[in-house]
Amino acid sequence: MRFIDRVLILAAMILFGHALVDAVRVQFLRPPPPRETAAPPGVDRSTIPFARRLPAGAEALAPISGADPLLTVGPTKARQRGQRSVGTAFAVGAAGTWLTARHVIDSCERLQLRRGDTADPVAVAYVHRSADIAVLRAPGSGPPLPVTVGPLALGEDGFAIGIAGLGGPSAVHGALIGRARVLQSGRLSGTTDVTVWAERAIVPPGERWIGGMSGGPMLTTEGAVTGLLSVASQRRGRVFMVAPEVVSEVMRENRIGFVPAGADLAAAAPQSMELVRDMLLRRRTVAQVLCTA
DSSP: OOOHHHHHHHHHHHHHHHOOOOOOEEEEOOOOOSSOOOOTTTTOOGGGOOOOOOOTTBEEEEEEETTSOOOEOOOOOOOTTTTTTEEEEEOOOOTTTTEOOHHHHTTTTTEEEEEEEEEEEEEEEOOOOOSOOOEEEOOOOOOOBBOOOOOOOOTEEEEEEEEEHHHHEEEEEEEEEEEEEEEOGGGOEEEEEEEEEEEEEETTTOOOOOOOOOEEEEOOOOOEEEEEEEEEEEETTTTEOHHHHHHHHHHHTTOSSSSSSOOOOOOOOTTTHHHHHHHHHHSEEEEEEEOOO
């Protein structure tokens, strides 16, 4: 082979090597694909939950089972006439539709939704026969949140948003550790399938009492709802969320859309959950429920 041919081949190999390195670098720097998957052609995205794909090697949360641990909650005390209490609700589906916990609105003669400086009347549209979840109707909601049924991974991050009765706007960073069933006795008798999250952090810092956050959404890192706050154990540092399968059942039964058109996801992370909380409150996507017996 002539010397000039060898030089040309070597130059071509060098150029090819540089191109290959650049291609690999571009591929490495390219952000990972979104976890949401597109709906099949001709299918309305609002009729199917926000879809996710777990990272390679992640351990998926097992399905709901009758063998899940049972947590018993004592009888709820009867409300006294004129007694006031607070909870949290969040907007989903079409404008004016909200989800909250059943125990937040139970036995309320007067219900209001506080958004910013206003408090407007709110109507109860649906109450689950046993699980701790209810649907409210009130005009003037902000951009609704998409809802997912998973899959979820053990150890993954979640971010509960709400308005604590004493601490004001609050957020809880949790890590998913499993499933359970919550058995409620008394006038709110029934069993709720829940997911269990271990507390990692609470904002504002030092806020230990999160009463008033009941009914608030638990967000995935993408910003999709994967449950609503039902029960918390301050001593054990656990929060229990109405399972996403139960939320999905309620939404289908009430014909509530899962993924709003043009949904603007509020991606959450430990370092940004306070900003996400403030944005959802400012947009009037998350609001405080006021109950008077």
